[in-house]
Amino acid sequence: MAKSTASYSCSACGASFTKWSGRCDGCGEWNTISEDVGLSTGPGKALGAKRGTGVVLSDLSAKETPPPRTQSTMAEFDRVLGGGLVPASAILVGGDPGIGKSTLLLQAAARFGQAGVKTIYVSGEEASAQVRMRAQRLGLGDAPVKLAADTNLRNILTTLEAEAPGLAIIDSIQTMWLDTVDSAPGSVSQVRAAAHELTTFAKRKGISVVLVGHVTKEGQIAGPRVVEHMVDTVLYFEGERGHQFRILRAVKNRFGPADEIGVFEMTGQGLAEVTNPSALFLSERGQPSPGSVVFAGIEGTRPVLCELQALVAPSPHSQPRRTVVGWDGGRLAMILAVLEARCGIPFAGLDVYLNVAGGMKINEPAADLAVAAALLSAREDAALPPDTVVFGEISLSGALRPAPQTENRLKEAQKLGFTSAIAPKGGKASGVSAMTLNQMSDLTGFVGEVFGAG
Numbered sequence: 001m002a003k004s005t006a007s008y009s010c011s012a013c014g015a016s017f018t019k020w021s022g023r024c025d026g027c028g029e030w031n032t033i034s035e036d037v038g039l040s041t042g043p044g045k046a047l048g049a050k051r052g053t054g055v056v057l058s059d060l061s062a063k064e065t066p067p068p069r070t071q072s073t074m075a076e077f078d079r080v081l082g083g084g085l086v087p088a089s090a091i092l093v094g095g096d097p098g099i100g101k102s103t104l105l106l107q108a109a110a111r112f113g114q115a116g117v118k119t120i121y122v123s124g125e126e127a128s129a130q131v132r133m134r135a136q137r138l139g140l141g142d143a144p145v146k147l148a149a150d151t152n153l154r155n156i157l158t159t160l161e162a163e164a165p166g167l168a169i170i171d172s173i174q175t176m177w178l179d180t181v182d183s184a185p186g187s188v189s190q191v192r193a194a195a196h197e198l199t200t201f202a203k204r205k206g207i208s209v210v211l212v213g214h215v216t217k218e219g220q221i222a223g224p225r226v227v228e229h230m231v232d233t234v235l236y237f238e239g240e241r242g243h244q245f246r247i248l249r250a251v252k253n254r255f256g257p258a259d260e261i262g263v264f265e266m267t268g269q270g271l272a273e274v275t276n277p278s279a280l281f282l283s284e285r286g287q288p289s290p291g292s293v294v295f296a297g298i299e300g301t302r303p304v305l306c307e308l309q310a311l312v313a314p315s316p317h318s319q320p321r322r323t324v325v326g327w328d329g330g331r332l333a334m335i336l337a338v339l340e341a342r343c344g345i346p347f348a349g350l351d352v353y354l355n356v357a358g359g360m361k362i363n364e365p366a367a368d369l370a371v372a373a374a375l376l377s378a379r380e381d382a383a384l385p386p387d388t389v390v391f392g393e394i395s396l397s398g399a400l401r402p403a404p405q406t407e408n409r410l411k412e413a414q415k416l417g418f419t420s421a422i423a424p425k426g427g428k429a430s431g432v433s434a435m436t437l438n439q440m441s442d443l444t445g446f447v448g449e450v451f452g453a454g
Helices: 075-081 101-114 128-137 153-163 188-205 226-230 277-281 329-343 365-380 406-415 443-451
Strands: 008-010 033-035 090-095 119-123 145-149 167-171 208-214 233-238 245-253 261-267 270-273 292-299 302-314 322-325 350-356 388-390 420-424 436-440
Touching: 075 101, 075 245, 075 261, 090 101, 090 188, 090 226, 101 119, 101 128, 101 145, 101 167, 101 208, 101 270, 119 128, 119 153, 128 145, 145 153, 153 188, 188 208, 188 226, 261 277, 277 302, 292 365, 292 406, 302 365, 302 406, 322 329, 329 350, 329 365, 329 443, 350 365, 365 388, 365 420, 365 443, 388 406, 406 420, 436 443
Parallel strands: 090 208, 090 233, 119 145, 119 167, 167 208, 292 388, 322 350, 388 420, 420 436
Antiparallel strands: 008 033, 233 245, 245 261, 261 270, 292 302, 302 350
16 A cells, blocks of 8 residues: 655745755745645545546537627727636736736726626725725726725625626735635735635636736746636736836737737826837837837737847947847847857947837847847948838848748838838748838848848
8 A cells, every 4th residue: 555645835935845844945934834735535446435426528529609708998908818808717917016007907997897897896905095096096986896905815705706796806916815824915825825716716606807916026926836827817017117108918818819919008097008009119219320120020919010229339348248128138149149150240349238119028039130130230330221120030050030920010011101121031921012022041141231241
């Protein structure tokens, strides 16, 4: 007979151990380790042992109707959700402190309430009077939304069960307290247990639940990653404090496409939707200057144009600086290495600064060629034509790989008045005939043709 082994975990950091100790080796806290209560054993082989009920099986070819959706009339918010709010869904919204999460969700709650959805907004960080003052400042004082201020999850679930709303917003999950878990609010155990209770309640009662989550210094939602696996949709609210633009990005969505974005502008009356983000990101672009390149990107299903800015200057330090805002710093190091190894263009002894204008964050590899163009333009002090967009992926061999949805990128650029584009060979652009498309196969040819070097 196999010997059962007890397991222990820390209620502060979630670390697992095979034996109990007074101090956690992971986080250093005292008296936080307790034994995990395992599930009961499965059906035994002895006659009369208790067995479970059979699971209903179905074929992959079985047809099911898509879930009904309720739209908030906030087109950007509905786009990120995949077309609207799905009943019995759990949504996690994360973002930096003060970025506007509460403002966004209060506006969304008011829109859903006006659309006929019974909505309850529960705040664990602010009093009801503070939420009411924000609503009046946003012009939502008459919105049909019920407010509550509490952190006891048992009381909140009892209220939600009695009221039976269509949407419940919990701000935030880190402030919720479950009396069955022996740890402080905000700890890993409390966040995990509270998220599990709310998600299970949403599925059982058919209520849509939105959870607000704080983020760590690394930009990830604080608490265990298991919370992201529990919910149906994970949204990140991004933006730079120095810019008025805010981006709501879906990193997980069981009911729609991931990596979809919604763009908002922070104003004195709250968050305003931006229906044409490309025009907004390029609105502050002045005369063409060295180091400035327009990149035609794709965010989810939406083409977005933004400006990449680079600055290359002699470094007074023994170790040159590499500063990146809005892009991956490791990818910048790779582009610099490829330019030096394949094209013979060194950046040693030069400080390199790269910025994505407007507070936008780019994750797709198709920005490689635009970054290389911006770096070369800044290094050679030669501006690209103002009516040109650039996109394409660069391999370590210096070859240029085609980017997906080339035609959509070019159509968006043409709509904004751009007349030429530089892209890798192989991209399909049959639907765009009014633009001059210069397709290249490798980085060396790009450097030689555009900048006259190589």
